[in-house]
Amino acid sequence: MEYISTRNSSKTFKFKDVFIKGLADDGGLFIPQTLNKYSKDEINSFKNLSYIDLAKKIIFPFIDDFMSENELSKTVEKSYSVFREKNVVNLIKVGDRSILELFHGPTLAFKDVAMQLLGNFYEYYLKNENEKINIVVATSGDTGAAAIDAIKGKENVNIFVLHPHNRVSSVQRKLMTTGKDNNVFNIAIEGNFDDCQNLVKAMFADKDFSNNIKMSGVNSINWARIIAQSVYYFYSYCLVEDNKQTINFSVPTGNFGDIYAGYLAKKMGLPINKLIVATNQNDILHRAISMGSYEVENVNETISPSMDIQIASNFERLIYDLNGKDDLKTINAMNDIQDKNKYILDKEKLDQIKIDFASSRMSENEILETIKSVYEKFDLILDPHSAIGYRAFDKVNIDGNNIVLATAHPSKFPEAIMKSINLKSDLPQELRFVMNEKENYDIIENNVDKVKHHIKERI
Numbered sequence: 359m360e361y362i363s364t365r366n367s368s369k370t371f372k373f374k375d376v377f378i379k380g381l382a383d384d385g386g387l388f389i390p391q392t393l394n395k396y397s398k399d400e401i402n403s404f405k406n407l408s409y410i411d412l413a414k415k416i417i418f419p420f421i422d423d424f425m426s427e428n429e430l431s432k433t434v435e436k437s438y439s440v441f442r443e444k445n446v447v448n449l450i451k452v453g454d455r456s457i458l459e460l461f462h463g464p465t466l467a468f469k470d471v472a473m474q475l476l477g478n479f480y481e482y483y484l485k486n487e488n489e490k491i492n493i494v495v496a497t498s499g500d501t502g503a504a505a506i507d508a509i510k511g512k513e514n515v516n517i518f519v520l521h522p523h524n525r526v527s528s529v530q531r532k533l534m535t536t537g538k539d540n541n542v543f544n545i546a547i548e549g550n551f552d553d554c555q556n557l558v559k560a561m562f563a564d565k566d567f568s569n570n571i572k573m574s575g576v577n578s579i580n581w582a583r584i585i586a587q588s589v590y591y592f593y594s595y596c597l598v599e600d601n602k603q604t605i606n607f608s609v610p611t612g613n614f615g616d617i618y619a620g621y622l623a624k625k626m627g628l629p630i631n632k633l634i635v636a637t638n639q640n641d642i643l644h645r646a647i648s649m650g651s652y653e654v655e656n657v658n659e660t661i662s663p664s665m666d667i668q669i670a671s672n673f674e675r676l677i678y679d680l681n682g683k684d685d686l687k688t689i690n691a692m693n694d695i696q697d698k699n700k701y702i703l704d705k706e707k708l709d710q711i712k713i714d715f716a717s718s719r720m721s722e723n724e725i726l727e728t729i730k731s732v733y734e735k736f737d738l739i740l741d742p743h744s745a746i747g748y749r750a751f752d753k754v755n756i757d758g759n760n761i762v763l764a765t766a767h768p769s770k771f772p773e774a775i776m777k778s779i780n781l782k783s784d785l786p787q788e789l790r791f792v793m794n795e796k797e798n799y800d801i802i803e804n805n806v807d808k809v810k811h812h813i814k815e816r817i
């Protein structure tokens with residue numbers, strides 16, 4: 359499989375470049391030139407596979423000669439051995455819908471599913487390449503912890519994580535900052551998540567700096583993350599009993615990464631009816647999908663901080679498709695967003711989006727109410743992000759097999775749970791120790807030179 363950039367469809371890349379670089383040098387996002395499409399019969403045959411065997415099957419065609427099939431097999435097994443569920447995820451029936459629990463990994467968010475695999479991809483790659491790299495990543499709270507857990511203690515790789523100071527939950531922060539490995543560096547930036555993301559982008563764009571430190575990225579635009587996430591769409595489809603009805607997924611969305619993985623699964627032949635973009639009050643994607651206006655506004659702090667984002671980086675991949683896979687048109691659209699903070703989707707594009715997507719937006723009160731009503735009715739505690747996904751089905755009102763992606767464990771957001779149902783949601787036993795560990799992070803102002811200096815001093 360060969361890859362191209364959304365901003366240049368004539369130059370091709372191998373998976374190795376796509377994975378290590380994350381972002382193309384032209385600023386575009388990597389996408390495969392062509393996709394493997396599965397037939398109905400093939401998809402039906404997936405029903406007999408464990409999660410791990412299905413993951414091997416789905417991922418292998420994407421990585422080409424990066425690893426042998428046998429190596430990949432070992433890597434997938436190793437990556438998912440750290441999950442608390444044998445089949446990585448868990449599908450439960452709750453009233454008229456199903457909930458796909460994706461939070462059984464080491465840091466209690468769905469991001470572990472992709473990140474554990476990436477960590478082992480790095481390890482494999484670095485063993486063969488004899489070089490040392492530095493991962494720099496921005497986080498709204500969950501990516502950082504998942505990336506740190508995946509990279510900590512590995513050889514020839516350091517990780518620097520930028521999180522917005524005082525804007526992540528205390529548990530999110532502790533899961534990042536209490537480790538003792540000397541290849542992990544936490545930085546609290548005096549700004550919001552988009553500031554952190556912009557700092558990372560600016561460091562990547564400075565080729566002297568990024569080449570010099572051999573900078574690599576694991577944020578949600580990394581294609582390797584997307585393919586790892588597409589697996590659970592296939593897997594949960596196979597778990598649903600009645601496949602005669604249409605199947606819909608509601609996905610709590612920030613950077614458009616997780617939901618794009620669902621869209622990818624659909625393009626690979628999985629018969630998904632609608633993908634529902636479920637946003638909090640930072641609703642740029644809801645405005646884009648419902649009204650055609652992708653317009654950047656200020657970021658509001660919410661009780662679902664992992665979705666407090668205005669610039670949905672992965673949306674560029676959809677913009678590319680909506681523009682008929684035309685790289686020049688994609689560049690123009692991205693320039694509009696850069697210069698005018700705005701991109702208007704015409705009716706034709708909007709109609710096209712609505713074939714695959716629907717959307718909804720949740721206020722803070724609606725989130726708290728949803729946590730409460732689900733708890734009272736079903737004795738189940740949803741985290742605020744998953745509650746947004748749950749409620750979206752009531753707003754969009756769509757028939758079929760409705761699956762909500764539960765993206766985090768409630769104990770990661772104890773403040774919100776307490777506020778909603780006046781209960782303490784405990785961390786799983788094996789993670790309780792982090793509450794009493796010493797934290798280690800540096801606070802730095804929102805200034806790219808200061809951050810670069812800080813990183814250079816530590817490598």
Ligand SMILES: *Cc1c(COP(=O)(O)O)cnc(C)c1O
Nearest residue numbers: 500612613614615616664765766
């Ligand atoms: C990151 C995250 C999201 C949003 O995922 P995207 O891929 O950015 O859309 C939703 N919920 C939780 C708990 C997250 O950590």
